[in-house]
Amino acid sequence: xxxxxxxxxxxxxxxxVGNKTHEEDLILSKSLLDTSDERVQxxxxxxxxxxxxxxxxxxxxxxxxxxxxxxxxxxxARVFTNDAAFHATTLDIARHLYELSVHPQIKSGDLFLAYFxxxxxxxxxxxxxxxxxxENKQTFLKLNAAQDxxxxxxxxxxxTEKLDKGCLIFNTxxxxxxxxxxxxxxxxxxEAQYWKDNFLMIKPCSDDYHFTxxxxxxxxxxxxxxxxxxxxxxxADQIDLLNRSVDYFKKNDTFRKExxxxxxxxxxxxxxxxxxxxxxxxxxxxxEFGDNFDISAQAVKKQSKVFKSxxxxxxxxxxxxxxxxxxxxxxxxxxxxKYYKIFYREES
Numbered sequence: 001x002x003x004x005x006x007x008x009x010x011x012x013x014x015x016x017v018g019n020k021t022h023e024e025d026l027i028l029s030k031s032l033l034d035t036s037d038e039r040v041q042x043x044x045x046x047x048x049x050x051x052x053x054x055x056x057x058x059x060x061x062x063x064x065x066x067x068x069x070x071x072x073x074x075x076x077a078r079v080f081t082n083d084a085a086f087h088a089t090t091l092d093i094a095r096h097l098y099e100l101s102v103h104p105q106i107k108s109g110d111l112f113l114a115y116f117x118x119x120x121x122x123x124x125x126x127x128x129x130x131x132x133x134x135e136n137k138q139t140f141l142k143l144n145a146a147q148d149x150x151x152x153x154x155x156x157x158x159x160t161e162k163l164d165k166g167c168l169i170f171n172t173x174x175x176x177x178x179x180x181x182x183x184x185x186x187x188x189x190x191e192a193q194y195w196k197d198n199f200l201m202i203k204p205c206s207d208d209y210h211f212t213x214x215x216x217x218x219x220x221x222x223x224x225x226x227x228x229x230x231x232x233x234x235x236a237d238q239i240d241l242l243n244r245s246v247d248y249f250k251k252n253d254t255f256r257k258e259x260x261x262x263x264x265x266x267x268x269x270x271x272x273x274x275x276x277x278x279x280x281x282x283x284x285x286x287x288e289f290g291d292n293f294d295i296s297a298q299a300v301k302k303q304s305k306v307f308k309s310x311x312x313x314x315x316x317x318x319x320x321x322x323x324x325x326x327x328x329x330x331x332x333x334x335x336x337x338k339y340y341k342i343f344y345r346e347e348s
Contacts, residue, residue, distance in 0.1 A: 001298065003120035004049050009041055011083070011115040013090040017133070018108040019101050026098040028091050047160040048114055048130050052168055054298055055181030056209055058202035059173065067177035070201050071096050076129055076169045076178060079115065083127075086115050093131065100198050109135035109164065121170050121179070132166040133195075134158050165195050167202075179205065211289040212299035215255065219245045219264075220307060222277045230273045241265070242307045249300045257291035 012033040018024025035041055060073040067073050072093070079089050090113040097111065114130040121128075137156040144151045166183040173179045180202050184195050196202060204210040223241045227233055233241075244264045249255070261271045282288070332338055 001054055001122060002052065004045070006118045006120070007045070007049065007116050008118060009035055009044055009048070009114050010117050011086045012044065013087050013113045015090065015094040015111045015113075016108070017094055017098050017101060017111045019104070019106050020098055021102045021104055022108075024108050026094065028094060032087050043160050044112075044114070047158070047163060048112070048132055048166070049116075049168075050161075051163045051166060051183045052181055054302075055168075055183075056213070056299075056302075057205040057207060058180045058182060058200075059177035059205050060180060061177065061201055061203045070177075072169070072200055073177060076171075077174065079129055080127065080171045080174075083115060086113075097133075097199055100194060103194060106194055107135040109133045110158070116168075119170065121172060124172060127171045129169045129171075130166065131169075133164055135164045136162070138162075167200055206289065207296075208294045209296040209299045211293040212249065212255070212296040213303055214287055214289065216245070216249065216299070216303040216307075218278055218281050219274075220303075221281070222274055226277050227270070227273070231270060246300070246304050246307050249295055250304075253295055255293050255295050 012035050013029060014033050015029055016025065016027035018026060020026075035044060060067040060070040062069040075089050075093050075096075079086050093113060094111055101108075110133070112130070112132040112134070114132070116128040116130060119126050119128045136159075138159045139154050139156055142153050142155055144153070162185070163183055164185050168181050170179045180200070182196060182200060182202065186195070204213075220242065223238050223245070227238065227241070241264060245260075248260055248263055261274060265271045265274055331341065
């Protein structure tokens with residue numbers, strides 16, 4: 001999807017962005033960072049680009065859906081129009097982020113901004129702007145050798161294998177808000193909101209990845225949360241439905257809703273319940289997409305990880321169900337104890 005083989009970092013600026021509420025400073029660099037050393041280029045490229053090997057794509061938006069009002073959109077447009085304005089624009093981006101860094105939980109950090117050339121995006125060669133924030137320092141031991149003796153000390157630095165927050169803005173799709181991808185390793189909702197929703201202000205692109213991801217989410221939520229309200233189904237039955245859902249997306253190149261419902265849910269009453277849930281879900285979250293679309297293998301691979309196929313029995317047993325539901329029989333013995341009987345043809 002994205003090939004960085006020939007990508008080169010042309011310019012890098014770095015600034016220190018503190019938390020404004022904590023009265024931490026905003027420190028702006030006066031000039032570009034010297035990245036002429038090839039080893040530095042290699043390390044920075046891995047640090048910046050490795051997290052974006054198979055990203056989900058977004059586009060800029062704004063509170064009124066007019067993406068041209070988005071500050072980051074305008075900063076990017078300025079640089080793509082004139083790359084000589086890169087460093088001056090990074091100062092504005094750092095100031096903008098500092099003004100938004102007001103919640104007590106938001107960490108200070110080093111803000112790297114980079115300009116890339118020759119990014120192969122979906123077979124199109126484009127330039128890109130990267131915005132990366134490193135919030136967590138790590139301590140590294142440093143061993144020094146002097147003749148027959150060694151000494152040891154330590155330094156705090158940035159782990160190039162762990163990018164805390166980042167985004168890439170690609171110079172394509174300007175008329176629809178540019179194509180953007182994002183990384184945020186924060187698990188705290190406040191931090192995630194400030195980076196994605198307050199700073200970047202992005203929304204998922206209306207593409208096959210988004211359609212596949214959202215429909216798989218709708219299916220998972222229906223099976224795990226809603227179906228038991230309308231029907232008497234066991235946990236094993238739910239897992240079977242989840243497995244059939246994933247199998248459909250894995251074996252088909254094109255999604256057709258009626259075909260999906262028939263193969264996965266089979267029962268007309270369950271299909272009717274699912275359609276009602278699907279309609280309500282889309283309305284509540286303002287999700288729009290058709291009933292037919294090309295399936296994104298990348299989205300299927302990612303979403304399959306959240307489709308749990310584990311049947312947990314008290315704290316004694318975990319049963320992993322990956323196949324035929326008919327090979328499992330559920331019941332209650334004469335003493336009132338619940339049980340599952342598992343059939344198999346061979347063991348390994």
